[in-house]
Amino acid sequence: MAELELKVNALPSDEDITVQLNGNLLYLRWGRNSKIVCEILAETAPLIEIPKTVETIIWKPGVLQAYARTLPAFAAKTGSSNGNNNPVITGVHFSKEKDTGETYVRATNQYRAVTVKSPMTEWFEGVSFSIPTESLQGLADILSADGEVTIRINEAKTLLVFKSGLTTAVTRVLVGVFPDIDNGYADNSANTKWIFDRMELIDLCKRARQLSQSRPALTIRSENSKVTAELDSILTQQIGAVAEGEVFNFKVDAEYIELAASLFRTEEVQLLFKNENSPLTFVCEETDHIKALIGQIKK
16 A cells, blocks of 8 residues: 555656556556556455444444544553553443443543543443544544444444444454542542633643653642642743642643643633542533543652
């Protein structure tokens, strides 16, 4: 494919091109006697067979793309130490609560995590596993965001068949014990609560990433009702935030904070702490359907 692309790009743009196949050679001809020759290799990849399926669900338009756009960044990377130890966290995890029938979508790399409660999204009864992040993003690219997506599962519950319009795709799944990340979240009874303007926080994190040559470790301080963010000795910025309860300084990765804040579409976000050493929980007042968990950097 790379060789063909290279040779097609070398063709003149102002000539009609005649394509001729002769055995295992592809001729790209123009003009009187000009040509470029490309060798065609025999197909060696196995054909993909669509497996027989036993159950079907339907996702509304755009749901697949929304998951693929926002959640894979929270999952462990394929080939990372955490991913190798527990491959199920290299994907986005789907499950359905028995009592409420609500679908939960989760992702984590054990340093950051996200949980989305999606009651309007269908999922299979009694089935919980992860879809590899690469597969999820690839499916979002090839399937239309404007139409419904039909998802079918095989009897062994090892393969999913996605179909939208005339396009059908098959993906494997990742089975294993997904970490119980929900126990790490703080709730409204948390000892400490910070309230930030969401866009100001995102802009701060972007600035920290641009200025830092390594890990952008931000320290948030509150002194005399004034809140500042510090990036080593490079950046000091006063921000409009309010701290309630037990107030203490904390240090976090600006990239992780930006990812979490970008999940929301509200004016403000809240950061909750169970205690001074706990991870911080991202929530907002407008909805309880989404929350994120970010570990602190040890001081």
